[in-house]
Amino acid sequence: MKDILLVLLIQLLYVPTFTLRTIFLVKGWKIKAAIFGFLETIVYVFGLSIVLTGDKESIVMIVYALGFAIGIIVGSLIEEKLAIGYTTFQVIIPTKNVTLIQALREQGYGVTVYEGEGIDSKRYQLSVLTTRKKEEDLYHFIQELEPRAFIVAYEPKAFRGGFILKSMKKRKQKN
Known part of the structure; x- marks a missing residue:
């Protein structure tokens, strides 16, 4: 159960970070994009390592995908609030x-x-x-x-x- 919650939390951090990195990159803000890219990679590697080294339960993989989907919504909401540009x-x-x-x-x-x-x-x-x-x-x-x-x-x-x-x-x- 701990792995499932951790994977969900990691995805909820990863995807909004990915979203913001992409926005900064598109706007030409290279340094901010690089910083968010660094954070994104750290979060991604930790999340993926939990999924791949665990006991490969289907539920963990489903939660990983669900976390990604929810993360897209969270990332979009954050971007709307920031309204950059x-x-x-x-x-x-x-x-x-x-x-x-x-x-x-x-x-x-x-x-x-x-x-x-x-x-x-x-x-x-x-x-x-x-x-x-x-x-x-x-x-x-x-x-x-x-x-x-x-x-x-x-x-x-x-x-x-x-x-x-x-x-x-x-x-x-x-x-």
Whole structure:
């Protein structure tokens, strides 16, 4: 019974560590990824050694797999809470909603406005960068001021300079 609980605990440590290592690697944060990779390997080797050196009960192997599955859920929840990184919103609106644009700027967001052609008329595209922690708030804020907005959100890999970094730092200090 002790081995079963230990294997479950190890998997609940291993998989979230694996998840965070992968996220840091994708974001290009090599040192953090390496640290989590080191921790991941230690936990993995201990867990696997228990499974392979035990008396090979099927229940231990099933718990190992179950722990992995639960660990994926735990790792995902941790990642959602941390909300590491930034999101760029591409907001397409049918009219130049000056109220929305001004409100976003007053909130400290950098907003770049582009004019384009839709199938039947002019359209306006707003480009807005935010932290992932503020993503949901920004989405609702835009929907409140422009219910007809078409919003596409994506995660930029890298960016440098510009108004946005300064304003985000100021906004962060206020909160």
